[in-house]
Amino acid sequence: MNGKKVDLMSDNMDKKELTEKSETQRIILPDPTRLILSPSPHIQTGPGTGKIMLLVIACLAPAIVASLMFFGLHALRVLVITTASCAAFEYLWNRISGRKSTLNDFSAILTGILLAMNTSSLTPAWVCVAGAFIAIIIAKQIYGGLGQNPFNPAAVARIAMLTGAAGAMTRFPAPNSIFFAPIPDALTTATPLGAAESFSAMGKGVEYFNSSAFLWRAFIGETSGSLGETSALAILIGGIGLIALRIIRWHIPVSIICTVAVFVSLVNHFSPGTTPGVLFHLFSGGLLLGAFFMATDMVTSPVTVKGGIVFGIGIGILVCVIRIYGSYPEGMSFAIVLMNALVPLIDKVCYIRPFGHQNIKSGRIEPRRGEIK
């Protein structure tokens, strides 16, 4: 108890009354020396940065569980290596540069988990560590740490790993094939996207990829691919959780999904057989993971709702172009990073005008991102 006890010693009070009253109740006044002085407002709502990151990790839990179910201990190995090395690099950077530790905002842990979700369970350990280095040091801390990075760290790291260690990064195990044993090369298979691309390149039909049996396997995640991206179901559960918890706005994922749906339908309408159907594109590869968990990264997505829609449409178009016409079978991380680069421009164009502004001249504003000096 820290309240200062004050008897009812008001001068205008009769002594008799005073003794009677102080027996029945003592009035406690707050101790002014322990009051907090700060400017308004005095109440807060909503979770803080650290809690938001933890909630995102919680929403990733279904995808993590699915990856462990389909890829076993190898998935766990990759997950542990990337997360631990991301946390370690974050700690080391803060230690060396003499800053306060930022591990308690959990953003490095989240980056590590997202990076694992984006890599194959067969990736060698050194590639995972190199990816973590790129994600934390090069894509985040060099720009000034959390909040200043223009590009999504996990997406940058994935691109670097994919281009730098292409062989190691594109060996994907078939689901349920391995749990403990080291994997013989024979058990690795192509991802659905890779298979579809080579099928259409060889002139074979892509009808197989539109069959309901195949789509069902892609939906629940029984295909080969990176850890977190195979199970559309698990990602949808987590993504809906993110929207329900109001951590992300629905505009970005919905506009990405709608754009992909429209683009793929148009391509299939005008040149049938080029690529499998809409559902195949949605359920395979990293599209849903990217749409719900990576494109919506607060630091690297536009500030306004309008901007978010433009951003989502841009990602949708880019990912379809790369998947259908590009040389890579999957283009989600490329699309996200390319659109990240456009975010400052989108912010500038899609800005809301201040309440009560009249003409463009008086309402012209200059939104900025990153550090302002």
Place this chain on the structure above:
Amino acid sequence: MKIFRFKGGFHPAGHKELSAGRMVKDLPLLPRYTVMLRQNVGAPPQVCVKKGDHVEKGSCIATAAGILSVPLHSPVSGTVGDMVTVPGPNGTAVEALEIFSAPAEEQKWDGTLAPIDEWRDTSAAILKKRILDAGITGMGGAAFPTHVKLSPPPEKVLDTLILNGAECEPFLTSDDTLMRLHARAVLTGGAIAAKILGITEIIVGIEENKNEAVSAMEQAAWGIPGVNIAVVPLPVKYPQGGEKQLIYALTGRKVVLGTLPMDVGCAVLNVGSCYAIWDAVLNGHPLVERITTVTGTPVVSPGNYRIPIGASLSAVLENAGGIRERSNVGKIIFGGPMMGFAQYSLEVPVSKNTSGILLLERTEAAQFTGGPCLCCGKCVEHCPMQLPVSTLSKACENERYDLAQKNHVLACLECGVCSSVCPARRPNVQHFRKAKTELKEIQWKEKNKKI
């Protein structure tokens, strides 16, 4: 009547049930009052009494100094004491006049201001003079002198008087209580103000969580001839009671950046000020006491109290039963939790614009640690002025006032929504206040240079 919804804003937990729905309790006579001199926007009034003078309740103790100033009155019959320095509600030490109370049986009103019963037949100039003489200021927050608000320049044509009963701040219920218990007086005060402005349209905006107040005001509206009164329930959304937001919600008119409500034909008065106008005109009582909400989870008996201006915070808290045992008070706030001022002393006197006294537990009180901005856009989404808050926050923090000005930091209401919703707990309002002060200083310097 069509209600326009302003963009932005948010809906914090109300906590109004702590103090709502009860009668107004009176504070017993205190032995000593300290009346702050500077209680209004503009020049502080000049003291016109000296030590040892006898004053009655309502006697003028300081006269208006200039146009933007109002006189002050004694809250009690008694003897004038020294000029003392007391901690002021906004953190700085201020000058105050001490008044020692006479015994309870010698308390009486000063009769200098005679009641004006036939106010309908009285000229606007006399009524306006009465409002000035009664020392009435805005009682919601800024304490802008009411007679100045009721004297628009002749070229401005006003057509609507808006009575602000929104009371969108969480915890506060003083306006609600006033409207429930004194609806007729509030509306009569509004009608007097409308007569001064020469208009007949009155709109009362009340947030729809105050059902009783809405129905009391609707009933009372029938009994007031000569004006058209519309009582409009508004959606519950902070800051619904912001002047610009309220005008937009009720009329659909947008107050352009850098102009005043009178430019769109509106005048806005707080319901507390209307009650004070009624009291001054029909009873001849100057503004010496007000209804204030004393609330918060640590308070033993929260509620609405009629508090004489100049009563100290400690006296008010003692009469509200003090705080509960084992409560750990982190903040005492004059005003609401969104825009009020945190206090550091229990000697702060209540002033004309103290709409609430709020005690927060240490765990409830916000602490802004100021982490890095995530650009999440929550502040932009919720800003009632639609400002690029995330940009402004960083620009003002790093003293880029040129960039802040380009992004309209001067339009900021300081409503506190952006800080309240910020996941990084950035003290945005603090940065904006500093930037506004600096920018005004720069503008003032430039103006002087030209002359």
